[in-house]
Amino acid sequence: MSEQFExxxxxxxxxxxxxxxxxxxxxxxxxxxxxxxxxxAARIFDLRRIIGGLxxxxxxxxxxxxxxxxxxxxxxxxxININLWTGxxxxxxxxxxxxxxxxxxxxxxxxxxxxxxxxxxxxxRPE
Amino acid sequence: MRTPTYFAAExxxxxxxxxxxxxxxxxxxxxxxxxxxxxxxxxxxxxxxLDFFLSGRSLPAWITGLAFISANLAxxxxxxxxxxxxxYGAYTVHWYWIxxxxxxxxxxxxxxxxYYGSKVRSVPExxxxxxxxxxxxxxxxxxxxxxxxxxGVNLYxxxxxxxxxxxxPQWVAIVVAGFxxxxxxxxxxLSSAIYNEVLQxxxxxxxxxxxxxxxLKRVGGWDGLTDSLTKAxxxxxxxxxxxTGIGSDNPLxxxxxxxxxxxxxxxxxGYWTTNFAEVQRAxxxxxxxxxxxxxxIAAFPKIFIVFLVMIPGLVAAVLVPQIGxxxxxxxxxDAIPYLMEQLLPxxxxxxxxxxxxxxxxxxxxxxVSSFNTxxxxxxxxxxxxxxxxDAYYVRFGRLITAIGVLAxxxxxxxxxxFSNIMAYLQTLFSFFNVPMFVVFxxxxxxxxxxxxxxxxGLLAGTTAAMVNYFVLYKQDVIGIPTDQGANFVxxxxxxxxxxxxxxxxxxxxxxxxAEELQGLVYGTxxxxxxxxxxxxxxxxxxxxxxxxxxxxxxxxxxxxxFSF
Numbered sequence: 001m002s003e004q005f006e007x008x009x010x011x012x013x014x015x016x017x018x019x020x021x022x023x024x025x026x027x028x029x030x031x032x033x034x035x036x037x038x039x040x041a042a043r044i045f046d047l048r049r050i051i052g053g054l055x056x057x058x059x060x061x062x063x064x065x066x067x068x069x070x071x072x073x074x075x076x077x078x079x080i081n082i083n084l085w086t087g088x089x090x091x092x093x094x095x096x097x098x099x100x101x102x103x104x105x106x107x108x109x110x111x112x113x114x115x116x117x118x119x120x121x122x123x124x125r126p127e
Numbered sequence: 128m129r130t131p132t133y134f135a136a137e138x139x140x141x142x143x144x145x146x147x148x149x150x151x152x153x154x155x156x157x158x159x160x161x162x163x164x165x166x167x168x169x170x171x172x173x174x175x176x177l178d179f180f181l182s183g184r185s186l187p188a189w190i191t192g193l194a195f196i197s198a199n200l201a202x203x204x205x206x207x208x209x210x211x212x213x214x215y216g217a218y219t220v221h222w223y224w225i226x227x228x229x230x231x232x233x234x235x236x237x238x239x240x241x242y243y244g245s246k247v248r249s250v251p252e253x254x255x256x257x258x259x260x261x262x263x264x265x266x267x268x269x270x271x272x273x274x275x276x277x278x279g280v281n282l283y284x285x286x287x288x289x290x291x292x293x294x295x296p297q298w299v300a301i302v303v304a305g306f307x308x309x310x311x312x313x314x315x316x317l318s319s320a321i322y323n324e325v326l327q328x329x330x331x332x333x334x335x336x337x338x339x340x341x342x343l344k345r346v347g348g349w350d351g352l353t354d355s356l357t358k359a360x361x362x363x364x365x366x367x368x369x370x371t372g373i374g375s376d377n378p379l380x381x382x383x384x385x386x387x388x389x390x391x392x393x394x395x396x397g398y399w400t401t402n403f404a405e406v407q408r409a410x411x412x413x414x415x416x417x418x419x420x421x422x423x424i425a426a427f428p429k430i431f432i433v434f435l436v437m438i439p440g441l442v443a444a445v446l447v448p449q450i451g452x453x454x455x456x457x458x459x460x461d462a463i464p465y466l467m468e469q470l471l472p473x474x475x476x477x478x479x480x481x482x483x484x485x486x487x488x489x490x491x492x493x494x495v496s497s498f499n500t501x502x503x504x505x506x507x508x509x510x511x512x513x514x515x516x517d518a519y520y521v522r523f524g525r526l527i528t529a530i531g532v533l534a535x536x537x538x539x540x541x542x543x544x545f546s547n548i549m550a551y552l553q554t555l556f557s558f559f560n561v562p563m564f565v566v567f568x569x570x571x572x573x574x575x576x577x578x579x580x581x582x583x584g585l586l587a588g589t590t591a592a593m594v595n596y597f598v599l600y601k602q603d604v605i606g607i608p609t610d611q612g613a614n615f616v617x618x619x620x621x622x623x624x625x626x627x628x629x630x631x632x633x634x635x636x637x638x639x640x641a642e643e644l645q646g647l648v649y650g651t652x653x654x655x656x657x658x659x660x661x662x663x664x665x666x667x668x669x670x671x672x673x674x675x676x677x678x679x680x681x682x683x684x685x686x687x688x689f690s691f
Contacts, residue, residue, distance in 0.1 A: 022509070024245065024256045024643060024653070031177065031184075031246040034517065039174035040183030040318060041413070047190060047322050051329060054161055058154065058333070058478065065150060065474035073472035078344040083474040086337045090478075093329065 046106050052097035059091025143291045143464050151477030158330070158481045162311055162488070165322050169315025176520040179316035180500040181248055181411045186318070188417035188669075190325055192424025195408040196432075197324035199425075200331060201490020202483055203284050205436055210459035212440025213450055216356065216364035217689055218379045219440070223433035225391035228682040230399035231422040231429065232675040237649075238400055239409060241571060243418040244653050245646045248410065249497075250403040250563070251505045257570045257639070257647045258581030265585050266563060267505040270403055271498055273559040275531060278494035279538030285487035286539065292464055292480065301536055304484070308492045309532040312499070313525045317411055320489075320496040324408075327485040328428075334475075334482030335435035338463070341470040342442035352438075355445045365441075367689035381612040389615025393622045397560035401567055404497040416664040419671040426678035430685060439463050491535065499528045558596070561618045562588025565625035572649050577636040580629040588625025595620040 066084025074081055145151075173179050212219040247253045251270060255263035282301055289300035311319045346352045353365045363369030371383040381389070399405060399422070409421035443462035446469070449455035450462070457465055467479050503524045512519075566584045570576045599605045600613040607613040646653020667673065 022255065022260070024645070024647070027248075027252065027256065028246050028653070031248065034175045034177035035184055037175050037517075038177050038183030038185060040172045040178045041185035043172040043174075044182075044185075044318055045168050047325060050161065050165060050322070051326060054157070054326065055329065055333075057157065061150075061154065062474045062478065069472060069474075076472050077470060077475075078341050080341065080344065082337050082341060083472060086333060086475050086478065089336075090333055093333075 046101060048097045048101040052094045052101060055090045055094030055097065057094075059087050059089075059094050061087070063087030063091060143461060143468055144294055145292045145464075145468050145476060145480065146473070147293060147476060147480065148473050150473050151480055154474075154477035155481045155484065158485060159307060161326070162307055162323055162485075165326070166311030166314035166319045169311075169319040169322060172318055173316050173521065176503070176517050176524065177248070178318070179521050179524050180504060181407070182316070182318040182321060184411060185413045186321065186411050186417075188412055188420040188424055190321060191408045191412045191417065191421040193328045193428075194321040194324040195405060195421050196425035196428050197328040197331075197489055198404055198408060198493035199429075200328065200432065200486060201281060201493070202288070202486035203281055203490060205331070205335070205483070205486055206284070206288070206460050206463055208433070208436040209440035209443070209462040210451075212437040213444040213459045213462045214440075215379045216360060216441065216444075217367055217437065219437045220367050220433050220685070220689055221386055221390055223429060224682040224685055225387065226395040227399060227429050228426050228678055229391065230395040231426045232679055233396065234400045234406070234409070235419045235422040235426075236671055236675045238567075238571070239419045239422075240415065241647060241649075242406060243410060243412070243415050246653075248504050249501050250401055250406055251501055253647070254566065254570075254581055255505075255509075257644070258566070258576075259578040261579070262566065262581030262585055263505065264510065265582055266566075267501050269559050269563075269585075269589070271502050271506065274404065274494040274498035274501070275534045276538050278491045278498070278531070278535035281487055281491040281494070282535050283539035285484070285491075288464065288483065288487075291461075292467075292483075301539065304488055304491070305532050305536055308488050308495060309529055312492055312496050313528050316524070317407065317496050317500070320492045321408060321411065323485075323492065324489045327482075327489040330478065330485050331482040332435070334479035335432075335439075337475050338466055338471065338479060339435050339438040342439050342466050345470065346442050346445045352441055352445060356441060359448055360444070365689075366691075367686060379609065379612065381609075381615050385612065385615040385619070389618045393561055393564065393618040394615065396568075397564035397618070397622075401563040402560055403501060404493045407497050407500060414661050414664070416661065416669065416671065420669065420674060423671060423674040423678060426675075427681070430678065430682050436463075439466050442466060495528060495531050495535065498531045499524050502527050502531070558589055558592045558617075558621070561592055561621040562586075562625045565622050565629065569626060569629045570648070573633075574641070574644060574648050575633055575638050576629060577633040577638050579636040580632040583632045584625040584629035587628035588621040591624030592617045592621030 062083050064087070066081050066087050069081060069083055073083070077083075172183070175183070177183050208219055208222065211222070242250075242253060245253065245256060247256065249267075251263050251267040254266050282304060285304050286297040286300040289295050290297050295303075311323060315322075343349060343352065346355060356364050368383060371379070371381070371386060379386075405422075409418045412418040412421050440459075440462045443450055443457075443465055447455055447457050447465065450457045451459040463483075467476065471479055503520055507523060507527070508515075508520055512523075562585045565588050566581050569584065570581060596613060596617040600607055600617070605616075607616055645651045663669070
């Protein structure tokens with residue numbers, strides 16, 4: 001992987017090499033810079049939608065199974081219609097996550113601020 | 128001493144084969160699709176190396192908290208703790224209430240400000256800042272090695288269990304699970320691993336709760352369970368402390384002192400506070416308050432999960448009184464699979480199989496995602512290829528993820544010499560985490576601990592624990608009745624040796640200059656710690672101190688019914 005460095009790039013590379021993260025100041029600066037450029041907060045999807053969706057699907061499948069279970073299935077489960085109860089439980093959990101998502105949507109993070117000098121960043125990095 | 132190894136599970140295949148049908152496989156198939164989907168969807172969010180290795184330090188506390196517990200709730204833990212319960216009885220609660228909660232609370236309340244506030248990206252990186260390159264490189268290498276080894280244990284255990292339960296050949300299980308873990312971590316990095324862990328947490332609960340309920344019903348409820356066990360195994364089997372007086376005999380082979388010091392203090396603090404596979408989840412939280420709350424939120428499910436693994440183990444001990452002995456085909460590890468086969472109808476059975484597979488994959492993924500971080504940030508970027516642009520390290524992280532998964536497959540076979548998977552894991556942790564913990568605790572609370580002392584403490588502690596286990600115990604120089612008992616004693620030996628060597632070395636070598644210790648030693652503050660809390664963090668139920676002490680009191684209260 002041999003990229004050709006532009007002059008600016010080369011200077012940047014030399015700078016990086018000088019501060020390769022061996023002191024506390026290097027690590028603090030490096031991680032702060034990366035946090036500024038990080039895309040996770042802005043672009044990651046909301047997990048509640050996935051959990052909610054999966055458990056609603058599972059809940060429906062397992063509840064229907066419970067409703068159609070044979071006597072042998074119920075006898076195996078010690079006389080409890082375990083598919084029905086588990087299915088309903090999973091359905092409720094799924095609905096809980098979807099309702100939570102609806103009521104409290106993720107606060108959209110503030111758009112990335114334009115580059116600020118590092119000293120200013122130390123003072124008031126938005127969280 | 129138990130002699131049968133986990134290989135003995137093979138002849139069981141026909142007996143434990145689950146009556147799975149298309150419905151169960153549909154449930155499993157849906158899960159695999161969602162797992163991959165999360166990987167692809169999380170790919171968009173990876174822009175910098177911080178996104179790939181630490182989710183950009185931006186996840187909410189409930190997600191990191193559940194991932195924290197899930198990374199620990201691997202299938203080896205679930206099957207191993209059920210095995211523990213079938214073998215030792217209610218002593219299993221010690222691994223949770225004294226062997227986890229205090230350490231998790233300590234991590235959240237005391238250590239997290241230093242970890243998160245110093246902005247380190249890994250546990251070894253903290254050692255680099257606090258001590259020197261020697262301690263850093265040694266701890267990075269030890270960790271990378273241990274992570275691959277444990278990930279291999281997971282994969283091997285998965286193959287054995289899947290072969291017995293579903294009839295898949297071992298290599299199919301290894302390739303399928305390895306491929307999915309490889310795919311979703313390479314695509315989405317830590318975010319993808321963490322999201323899948325949270326999902327796994329709920330699926331495994333949906334599997335274990337019905338199993339425990341039906342198991343209890345089968346043996347006549349909790350009273351029926353304890354009556355049968357008391358009759359068959361004696362009074363101590365269903366108590367936490369019975370027979371643990373010093374010098375008295377109990378199935379665990381440990382007395383209250385080795386339980387409290389070895390398990391509750393050294394092993395547990397070593398695992399929970401310095402194992403990067405756990406700490407990484409907290410470091411990916413979005414601010415200091417969320418990072419502190421990560422292990423505290425995890426502590427509450429941890430207190431109650433013990434019932435979901437212990438009850439199936441105890442029920443199996445009642446239903447198959449000869450379990451784990453030569454008179455029965457069933458090993459202790461088979462407790463949960465046996466109950467699944469006996470009690471679960473199709474449907475819930477599919478959920479249980481999915482939960483078990485998910486737990487195997489999450490356990491492996493936790494190790495792989497922490498391995499790639501340490502290998503890239505701490506080994507490659509600091510000692511091999513320095514100062515390249517950030518995108519290079521993201522590419523390298525993806526490559527090393529693939530290599531790590533392949534290496535795990537290779538090490539899977541090392542796991543074969545212990546029948547109780549948990550004992551194996553604990554053995555490894557006592558060798559790698561205990562010395563780490565000594566070095567941390569001395570370095571964090573004693574300013575004078577010198578730069579060189581970290582390296583020598585780490586080396587001495589690891590060596591002492593290994594010598595105690597492999598020479599003194601395995602060669603019968605000292606008499607300890609069980610593996611678990613020997614683990615506890617090895618952990619204490621490693622701790623003491625590490626601490627003594629650190630103090631001795633510190634007295635003769637130069638301390639780190641005070642200005643380089645800001646935010647790394649107790650009583651100092653680094654710039655990162657001064658960040659203002661996010662709006663809403665001041666709510667009473669988000670106060671770390673309240674959550675932490677609440678968990679400790681709850682765990683202590685849980686002991687009461689098991690103590691008399």
